[in-house]
Amino acid sequence: MNPKQLAGEKAVEFIKEGMTVGLGTGSTVYFTVLKLSEQIKEGLQIKAVCTSVATHKLAVSLNIPVLSMEEVDKIDLTIDGADEIDPNGHGIKGRWGALLFEKIVAANSKQNIWVVDDSKIVEQLGKFPLPVEVIPFGYKQVVKRFIELGFNPELRMEGQETFKTDSANFIIQLNLGKIDDPVELDRLLKQIPGVVEHGLFTNIVNKAVVADLSNIRIINYR
16 A cells, blocks of 8 residues: 555544545545545545545545535534645645645634655755746736746646636746745735735644555644
8 A cells, every 4th residue: 555545544534423524635635535435335424625626526426425615614624635744834735736725624624634645744845846826817927026036936837738726827836945934935925916825834734644655653733
């Protein structure tokens, strides 16, 4: 069993009867969703909120009861992936372009668990390009601002076309190398007109389920 499957399936143990569960997006959470569907077949009763069109389609295909964000009063637990996690529990997310919905769901969850393979645990954020979601109108001006700030921006493409999120926005990737202060960068990015959201998730995760080829560990953050 590969590390992603180990971590993704382990997280299902934190899901309890009657919970409303946020389901994240990505290759590790994919295994969480599959395992959860097995538990539902065995009688577990939960309801889910999805963070992307892709996850919604997967959940529906597996007969997982899905609600829209507008239909829920609370989310007990959200399980999602991450691209990097530092020792303080700050993370970069957004490889799959679902960062806006992921952050809305996470911010409204009582508890957040990230499922990752061991390579995602880092000493400092920034090697993975930081995705920033921007509206199409004026995006070139946002790119220019990022260049002025020395952020090495790059418009995310999908083949020959500009990549579009589920909200029909663009993603600008910042090739930073390292992020010295994630909280300050969070504040700075949100002050730039045209920026909808970014992939820095600070002070959000409660614990991470981390797996390598033979071991699973739980890291508690807050």
